[in-house]
Amino acid sequence: MSASLKDSGGGLSASIPWLRNRAFLVERSSGSGGEIVFSKLGFSWASTVASNETDRLALLQFKSKITHDPLGALGSWNASIHFCNWYGVTCSRRHQQRVTILDLGSLKLAGSITPHIGNLTFLKVLNLENNSFTHEIPSEIGRLRRLQKQLVGKLPSDFSSLLKIEFLSLGFNHLTGSIPSSFGNLTSIDTLYLSQNNLDGSSPDTLGLLKNLGTLALAANRLSGTIPSSIFNISSITVFEAGTNQIHGWKHSSGIGKFVNLQSLHMWNNQVSGTIPLAIGELQNLGILALDSNRLSGNIPPSIGNLKKLVELYVSDNFLKGSIPSSLGLCESLTTIGLFNNNLSGTIPPQLMGLTSLVALDLSRNQFRGSFPTEVGNLINLETLTVSGNILQGEIPSTLGSCIKLEILEMQGNVFQGPIPSSLSSLRGLTILDLSRNKLSGEIPEFLVGLKVIENLNLSYNDLEGMVPTEGVFKNASAISVLGNNKLCGGISEFKLPPCGLKKSRERRLTFELKLVIAIVSGLMGLALTLSISFLCWVRKRKEQSNPNSLINSLLNLSYQNLHNATDGFSSANLIGTGSFGSVYKGVLDEGRTTVTVKVFNLHHHRASRSFIAECRALRSIRHRNLVKVFTACSGVDYQGNDFKALVYEFMQNGSLEEWLYPVNREDEVDKAPRNLNLLQRLNIAIDVASALDYLHHDCQPITTHCDLKPSNILLDEEMVAHVGDFGLARFLPPTHVQTSSIGVKGSIGYIAPEYGLGSEVSTNGDVYSYGILMLELIIRKKPSDIMFEGDMNLHNFARMALPDHVMDIVDSTLLNDVEDLAIISNQRQRQIRVNNIIECLISMLRIGVTCSMESPKDRMKMTNVVHELQSTKNILLGSRTMREMQRFR
Known part of the structure; x- marks a missing residue:
């Protein structure tokens, strides 16, 4: 392969061997005809050969700071092998013999980075990512000005050593301290990757001097302060990642509009306050905007509708208010919208339902009102829809049945009314369906039985009625919840619902007069009973107010003798474990028919009695399939006349998680x-x-x-x-x-x-x-x-x-x-x-x-x-x- 070479001083043509005696710097390439323009450096190549000893010594200094090399990667770094053949080291070709690449990524190296690395002045690639380097980044790295942008064009293979490559990665280490201001000297670098370290302090203003920077990755550190306004001068930047830090915001945030080539902006999980800049709408190439988990307030600016290339939008977990701008519906490339956990209000704009590329939409934990747009049926690619924790009302739109790719549908915690629409039977791929805490009525539709891949079905706390099915997902008590629907009956035994009995035939034969008499008598008796219960509740409430321990009496009590017999006198053979406030035993009640767990409180501990009352209160008011079920409590005296308090739980056959993580075989095992x-x-x-x-x-x-x-x-x-x-x-x-x-x-x-x-x-x-x-x-x-x-x-x-x-x-x-x-x-x-x-x-x-x-x-x-x-x-x-x-x- 040949090329036409021009000296920048006079258009001199030359052959390839001629370059071996003169050093040139690649300035630009036409990228079309193979023409390359060079500029003389003005010194003989021969004069630099002896200086490669500096490189060898710098590498040895680097090795001396390595404290742990489990893979033996630097084992070849010794005098028996030329340093250009050491592992991870690449030198320039022919007579130069200068280190141009140091690539030691992902080798489990530990230690610090020596300042002598700044002596590798011909270095073009420095990759130390994914190791365990500690201490500060030496400022001497700022002397490596040959860490430059790669040029695009046709070059003969003989010239590959002259390329200026754009790579500096120190990410995924344990580096501390601040980002050296000397990094501003690396004016031609394209990628600066410092993510996943322990860097702190503010980002230096000098980063704004990196005019050719395409990717700046600072995520997952401890950086604080504000992003300097000088960063906005880097019009070439396409990826800016600074998520999971402690950054408070931007200086002169309106300058963000200068990021004309920005494609990905990650500032999530910081402490950014203020409003979303109006200038965000000027980032015409933006594809990902991640500002979630910050302290942003104010409205979502309508200018966001200008982002025609926006694919993913995350502004969740902030303090945003106002309504969703209808202009968001103009971002036709959107696949993901995350707005959950804000203070957004108003109605959900129907324009969002025109985003046919949408795959995930999460509007949960806001204050949206009104009905859910019926245009939702247009979202034929939707896989996740979450609108839980709002104030949405009306019926669940039947058009949801057109979203046949839905896998997750969560609408809990709203005010939806009416029946569960039969059109949802089209959603055969549902894995999660949560309609709990609404006002849905009618019977449980039969099509739910046919959902083959569903893993979590929550219909609790509605006004559903009729028989609960016993097939499909309804056979698995851990995958479904129907709590709080007082008109339901049947189902598997774990639901503990009343049986669905038929009216007795003789009731149908009662005359109208007899029914009327029965109704009147029943009403009078019911009134008397209600008044009696009200009086008893009033008396009990007065007693509870005067005596906190009366809370214990609200639970069914067993005697000390019952529990003593159930545990064989609280024998060590039945001891399951000990805790802060007592001991836990295995017990058998009902003549061997019921196995229970008995937690006996050590009342000599000054906080045990308070702990007992706290557990009684908690376990009286909470019910969930993944909480331990309490059967009863026992509060009395033992055979010696000492106070005795115990709780009786459901027995857990497989013990505690601790026993599985850290098993200790007993003699009988x-x-x-x-x-x-x-x-x-x-x-x-x-x-x-x-x-x-x-x-x-x-x-x-x-x-x-x-x-x-x-x-x-x-x-x-x-x-x-x-x-x-x-x-x-x-x-x-x-x-x-x-x-x-x-x-x-x-x-x-x-x-x-x-x-x-x-x-x-x-x-x-x-x-x-x-x-x-x-x-x-x-x-x-x-x-x-x-x-x-x-x-x-x-x-x-x-x-x-x-x-x-x-x-x-x-x-x-x-x-x-x-x-x-x-x-x-x-x-x-x-x-x-x-x-x-x-x-x-x-x-x-x-x-x-x-x-x-x-x-x-x-x-x-x-x-x-x-x-x-x-x-x-x-x-x-x-x-x-x-x-x-x-x-x-x-």
């Missing part, structure tokens, strides 16, 4: 195989616990916080369904959601939210933190108190640093059996797909655990979102969803 949970079982347990917390935090009255979530308080029944127990520290939040003091909330070390230690108010966010730690422990099988966690290293940071590429290095080794067992699948492609699904599932679960256990309460997920994410993750594990769907609403 030495011959049994060790207990082990596979990945699907752990995921189901995570979903069960999240569902229980979601109920306590959002659907329970009063709102309840558990305050002591940990593996020993998660109990597993015969079907391995998880139940949350031990409400001894539970707190109740007032209806106004005014939070209560955390003084007195002890919890368990490692699981209690850090803000409680500073005296912050009790909130549902505290349970979310405990859940996050529980989730990480469930996958990693390391207790938060493990001796490996010391200093700044804890279970949260350990998991966060492993995401996403090192997850398989830290998960419980027994989970790897799930991967090894796939060897029986003969089809290689199917086996690889299954392996990928397992890995994606583990990554997703760890991400949820990390997000839920963030130090700042505002950065944690809501339990409703956790349930949704885990359901999507389960679909991935079972092979029915893609990673894109799992991350749709992050």
Whole structure:
């Protein structure tokens, strides 16, 4: 291959060998005819040969700072091999012999980055991402001015060493300190990737000097302050990622309109306040706008309708108000809209229903009113629709039946009336259908029985009537809820509904006069009974107001003798475990017909009596399939005349989650195989616990916080369904959601939210933190108190640093059996797909655990979102969803 070369000083043509004796800098390429323009540097190539010793010494200095090299990647870095042949090192061709590429990504290296790296002055590529480098980024990297943009054009292969490449990545490490201002010297660099570190401080103004920058990635650090206005001068930037930091906003945010080439803007999970800039509408090439989980207020600007290329819009978890601008319907490329958890109001504009490319629409937890647009039937590609937690009314539109791709339909917590439309029978792919907490009436439609893939059906707290089916999903009590529908009957025994009896034939033969007499007599008796009950309730209420312990008497009592006999005198053979305030025993009642769990409180502990009352109150007012069911309470005296208090629970055949994660074989179990949970079982347990917390935090009255979530308080029944127990520290939040003091909330070390230690108010966010730690422990099988966690290293940071590429290095080794067992699948492609699904599932679960256990309460997920994410993750594990769907609403 040949090329025509021109000296910038006079158009001199030359042959390729001539270049070997002169150094030139590529300035530009025509990209069409192979013509390349050069500029002389003005010195002989021979004069630089000796200076490559500087490069060798700089590399040795780099190696000296490496403290851990588990893969032996730098084993070849010794005098027996020329440094240009060392692993990860590439030198320029022919006679130059200068280091141009240092690529040591994903090698598990640990240590710090030496300042001597700035002596590699011919370096064009520096890739140290996905390692464990610590300490600060040396400012000397700013001297590597040859980290330049790659030119596009036809070049002979002999000239490839002269390309200026645009790559600097230090992401996915543990680097600290601030971003060096000297980075402003890298004026031709195209990509600067610093995400997933521990960098802090503000972004330096000098970043605005990077005129050729295309990608700036600063996500998942601890950056604060504001984004400097100088950044807006980089008109070439296409991707700006700064999510999951502590950034407060932009300087002169109106300047954002200068990002004329911007395609992706990620600022989610920060502390950005103020309004969404009106100039956002000037970003004509924007495809992704992610501003969710911030403190934005004001309205969504109508100028957003100018973003014709917008594909994904996330502004959830803010304080936005006003209505959805109808101009949003002009963004015809939109596939995802996330507006949940704001203060938006008004009606849902029908223009949104014209976005036929829409795949996911989440408008939940706002204040939308009126009826839901009937034009929803136009959304033929819609897979997820969530409008829960609004004030929508009227009937559920029958046109929803046209959205045949729907997999998730959540409309709970509104004022929808009328029957469940029969047109929903077309939605054969539904996996989640939640219509709870509305005013729906009529019978449960038969077509729900035929939904083959549905995993969660919630019809609770409506005004439904008639017989509950017993086939299809209605056979699985853990997948369906019909609570709060007082006119329902039948169904499987777990629902505990009355039987659907027929009227007796003799009732039909009663004469009109007899019916009238019976009605009058019944009415008088009913009135008398009502007055009597009212009087008794008044008396009881007065007693309860004067004596808090009367709460105990509202539960059916067993005697001390009953429980003494049931547990063989509270023998050690029946001892299941011990806790903060007492001991737990296995007991048998009803002459061996009923096995129960008896929790006996140690009243010598000064807080045990208070814990007993708290559990009685909590377990009296809450009901959920994933909460431990209490049968009764016992409050009396023992045979020695001492006070005795106990609670009697449903017996859990498979013990606690702690026993499964950390099994200890007893003498009577030495011959049994060790207990082990596979990945699907752990995921189901995570979903069960999240569902229980979601109920306590959002659907329970009063709102309840558990305050002591940990593996020993998660109990597993015969079907391995998880139940949350031990409400001894539970707190109740007032209806106004005014939070209560955390003084007195002890919890368990490692699981209690850090803000409680500073005296912050009790909130549902505290349970979310405990859940996050529980989730990480469930996958990693390391207790938060493990001796490996010391200093700044804890279970949260350990998991966060492993995401996403090192997850398989830290998960419980027994989970790897799930991967090894796939060897029986003969089809290689199917086996690889299954392996990928397992890995994606583990990554997703760890991400949820990390997000839920963030130090700042505002950065944690809501339990409703956790349930949704885990359901999507389960679909991935079972092979029915893609990673894109799992991350749709992050």
